[in-house]
Amino acid sequence: MQLDSGPTTAFYGTFIHSKSSQEIEIISNGLLLVSASGTIVSLDKDVEEENISKILASHGNSALSVKKFKKGEFCIPGFIDTHNHAPQWTQRGTGRGLLILRWLNEVTFPHESKFEDPKYAEEVYAKLVDGFLKQGVTTASYYGSLHLEATKILARICVEKGQRALVGKCNMERNAPDYYRDKSNIESLEETEDLIRYIKTELDPQGLLVQPILTPRFAICCDGELLEGLGQIAKRQPNLMIQTHFDEAMQEVEATMQLFPEFNNEADLYEHYGLFNDRSVLAHCIYPNEYEIGRMKACNVGVSHCPVSNTTGGEWGAAPIRRYLDLGIKVGLGTDSGGGFSSSILEAMRQAIITSNARQRMTDGKDKELTRDEIFYLATLGGARVCCLDHKIGSFAPGKEFDALHVSMLPEADAASTMIEDSDSIETIFEKFVMSGDDRNLVSVFVRGKSVKPSQSRQSK
Ligand code: GUN
Numbered sequence: 163m164q165l166d167s168g169p170t171t172a173f174y175g176t177f178i179h180s181k182s183s184q185e186i187e188i189i190s191n192g193l194l195l196v197s198a199s200g201t202i203v204s205l206d207k208d209v210e211e212e213n214i215s216k217i218l219a220s221h222g223n224s225a226l227s228v229k230k231f232k233k234g235e236f237c238i239p240g241f242i243d244t245h246n247h248a249p250q251w252t253q254r255g256t257g258r259g260l261l262i263l264r265w266l267n268e269v270t271f272p273h274e275s276k277f278e279d280p281k282y283a284e285e286v287y288a289k290l291v292d293g294f295l296k297q298g299v300t301t302a303s304y305y306g307s308l309h310l311e312a313t314k315i316l317a318r319i320c321v322e323k324g325q326r327a328l329v330g331k332c333n334m335e336r337n338a339p340d341y342y343r344d345k346s347n348i349e350s351l352e353e354t355e356d357l358i359r360y361i362k363t364e365l366d367p368q369g370l371l372v373q374p375i376l377t378p379r380f381a382i383c384c385d386g387e388l389l390e391g392l393g394q395i396a397k398r399q400p401n402l403m404i405q406t407h408f409d410e411a412m413q414e415v416e417a418t419m420q421l422f423p424e425f426n427n428e429a430d431l432y433e434h435y436g437l438f439n440d441r442s443v444l445a446h447c448i449y450p451n452e453y454e455i456g457r458m459k460a461c462n463v464g465v466s467h468c469p470v471s472n473t474t475g476g477e478w479g480a481a482p483i484r485r486y487l488d489l490g491i492k493v494g495l496g497t498d499s500g501g502g503f504s505s506s507i508l509e510a511m512r513q514a515i516i517t518s519n520a521r522q523r524m525t526d527g528k529d530k531e532l533t534r535d536e537i538f539y540l541a542t543l544g545g546a547r548v549c550c551l552d553h554k555i556g557s558f559a560p561g562k563e564f565d566a567l568h569v570s571m572l573p574e575a576d577a578a579s580t581m582i583e584d585s586d587s588i589e590t591i592f593e594k595f596v597m598s599g600d601d602r603n604l605v606s607v608f609v610r611g612k613s614v615k616p617s618q619s620r621q622s623k
């Protein structure tokens with residue numbers, strides 16, 4: 163019998179990952195060994211082909227077959243989507259031009275309410291998880307709808323299909339229509355605890371793939387009592403993650419301040435209720451003032467940068483991502499689909515560059531635009547840090563789990579973007595993928611060492 167610590171899978175070729183927010187590492191002729199449980203056992207660099215068997219023998223498994231990446235192919239860590247709304251999968255991009263509160267009431271709430279029907283949830287969530295895996299999203303932080311049963315279904319489907327995920331039942335007891343809001347704060351909290359118990363004791367007791375996450379929609383939909391109750395749950399469970407929308411739109415900030423006149427800003431509000439700490443994943447973060455940025459840094463919150471929805475929803479906004487990175491605040495990328503029209507992290511990466519360009523202009527050059535390597539970091543290691551999973555994923559450091567994408571830029575990948583030339587360096591090929599590749603360039607998708615790419619229909623967004 164194979165011991166778990168020994169390798170059971172081997173990959174040979176080019177590996178690319180982030181060493182920091184600024185720096186990528188390109189490992190040529192790398193030999194990466196993975197154990198049966200999906201952990202990276204070792205990553206040797208500059209290995210001559212004739213030395214592979216010697217290294218395998220030193221791990222006690224010289225007969226291991228080796229998956230080789232060809233020239234024009236490489237392996238990167240899986241993408242991490244730090245913010246997305248599972249029940250908005252079939253409404254992506256609709257309701258353009260509407261400001262946030264109207265968009266929620268007219269487009270989103272009527273749509274999300276359909277997830278009361280478990281059969282509908284089963285059908286849509288199966289497509290959603292397949293769709294994300296196909297696009298290389300190996301980890302997603304999901305908002306569910308407010309429905310407990312549908313959200314359990316989402317968590318179960320993630321486990322069945324092998325996607326790593328944080329899954330939350332959305333808390334929203336007010337400022338939403340009667341047909342789509344929690345019946346009471348007590349029920350909202352009880353159902354939240356029920357989901358946590360289900361995931362932690364029934365579905366994935368070892369926490370291999372799926373973990374629960376507290377998900378107050380935003381303070382407009384949650385009064386002080388509900389936020390207080392959620393904060394108490396967070397306090398009792400020190401590893402439980404938290405996600406909400408933060409300083410997303412001027413209309414939203416104004417409405418929040420009217421509902422909570424006792425606070426001067428959203429940072430103080432969420433901090434007061436115990437929901438603003440190193441386990442918080444805060445979507446958008448476009449409009450914090452200097453004081454709030456200071457609290458974000460001091461409390462070590464994570465920023466989910468959602469450039470697609472930020473710039474195509476009703477209110478255009480460019481979050482100060484350069485400032486966050488300079489200050490060492492954790493930042494990752496979110497598709498925010500369906501407020502974001504695309505569920506592709508590659509598209510979010512490109513939109514992050516476009517938005518940072520605008521920000522550079524808006525600040526007279528002070529906030530420098532993001533680089534290719536920084537957007538790659540945000541999509542991988544940065545996202546892992548935001549989700550407090552960087553001890554497990556985000557790069558190819560031995561000891562982490564093998565969540566990875568086998569990328570091919572060769573003509574047989576049949577991607578419209580395929581355009582590499584013999585003279586291209588690996589750096590250029592990588593850049594072509596980052597800037598113009600899509601899911602057709604993903605030959606395989608791995609989570610915990612297992613191949614999880616669904617085989618059916620084509621998806622490119
Ligand atoms: N704020 C509260 N709910 C939502 C939502 O569903 N999408 C976005 N983008 N912002 C929100």
Ligand code: FE
Pocket residue numbers: 245247407445498501
């Ligand atoms: Fe959102």
